[in-house]
Amino acid sequence: MAAADKESLPRPGASPAPTAQEYALWMSPASIFSRQHLMQDVEGERATLPLAAYCFMTGFIDSICFSAIFVWCAFQTGNTVQLALALARLFQGPPGQRDTSFHLADKQALTSVLTFVFGAFLGRIGDRMGAKTRAWLFLGTFIQTLFTMSAAVTVWKSGQPSTADARSDPAWSNALTYVTIGFMSASMGLQGIMGKRVNTQFATTIVLTTVWCELMADPKLFQLRRVVSRDHKVIGIVALFIGGFAGRAILDKIGSAGALGVGTGIRLLISVWWLFVPGKQTQTMK
Template identity: 75%
Template sequence: MAKQDSELPITSASSSNNYLAKDNSSGNNPNALWMSPTALLSKGHLLQEVDPKRATLPLAAYCFMTGFIDSVSFTAVFIWCGFQTGNSVQLALALARLFSGPPGQRDTTFHLPDQQALTSILTFNAGAAIGRVGDKIGAKTRLWLFLGTMIQAVFTMSAALTAWKSGQGSIADNRGDPAWTNALTFVAIGFLSASLGLQGIMGKRVNTQFATTVVLTTVWCELMADPKLFQLRRHIISRDHKVIAIFALFFGGFVGRALIDKIGAASTLGVGTGMRVLIAVWWLFVPGKIN
């Protein structure tokens, strides 16, 4: 009977040895804890595609960063930089408001939250468009996964600097009184959204159960629809990786908010920058795909 794609393959000792032999031929031992800089930065190593089935940890870290960054933007302005469904509906409601009420008494003001939602949508898509560069290099190559994640780190660092220079607070008391209102904080929202837009298309191109690593509505639906959801004694990738993605995003939001309360939004984003750099380096050690 053919092996189901949603289950981990069980390999014999001989097939495992063959795998190691093939992988060692490209200079990458998946069991090695250290690799010489020469091998790590070699052209062959950098341009080799990673094995999506063995990229669980950095993809889970991507999901963590979604929750982490969204906790900053939502706490300050009640805008989700990674979840553009809500921002799109918000703009639809803003447009509908133009036709609400009798002529001459209609609210034609472009409200601040709507301006921030539009900023997030536009910059999110701009960041996602940068991800098309990876299609030229190789969307699953270590080189692009490293460079793309470093670009995300630069965007996050830029958001941290602009939030710091804005001189504004980190926590909004209510939706009608956002903590971020000036031009620099709009720039911060833009950089945060662009970082998640780029992360989203990179996660999608790896093509795993983590999906985009940004929006988890589909992941929730697919998890609930998984026919093997309650087979708890078996390791089912299609189920388990979705659970990991959901938990990682939840935990990222928790950690982000906890840091905001202690050190503020700008410093929290500084910590997020360091995390993105670590994830970028992490991609260099993900085992390669065996043809």
């Protein structure tokens, strides 16, 4: 096909009803992997499915981590408060009888916070490539995939159990499981900043307390017709709930390493998914 013909192809969504031939040409490998296609910004309002999948992965990953050590890889509010309590414990009781030890749960929370911040910092790569471009959304999600795969390998090599019965006796305690926590938290930090940069009703796709509050405050909460600001928040909350349920169910069947392997596959699918999200209608193919 001549270059001029390719340049004149409309995108799906650019016209009310693209023909089957036009759609097939737009979806061809030559078009999908062209620089122009990859560097085009996606339309955030039309990225509902991959963003909902992000929320699903939040519940999925957190269910695995919490089941083992009662620490969240994505919800850093709890981990931050836990570290504050660990510091306050140094001043509890009379001098000479204070607990100055750094408890295992506190070490795991600190590992999660630091690696989460590292993952979020990696998200700033997208500021140079274009935070909403298909290229960065694909690459960033693929990096999350590699982090999740690394977590699966390290927890498998650790040889430790997948679930804990009590907070005082976490299932993970050796060095390799610290690396597992780090990879899981880094993947969530990167996901969070990528979700935030897309700038939709899904927010960061990892912290849904704000989403719950905004949903309850939505003036159109009880309207029966379709309302994007409300419906997308509901989709995110439901997706996270289903992700947590699925994560625990899979964990009980095949263990944490196998569950993280499943999560790796899902993240790989999401990364490819970004290549097919429609671009902004205000942009035209050059």
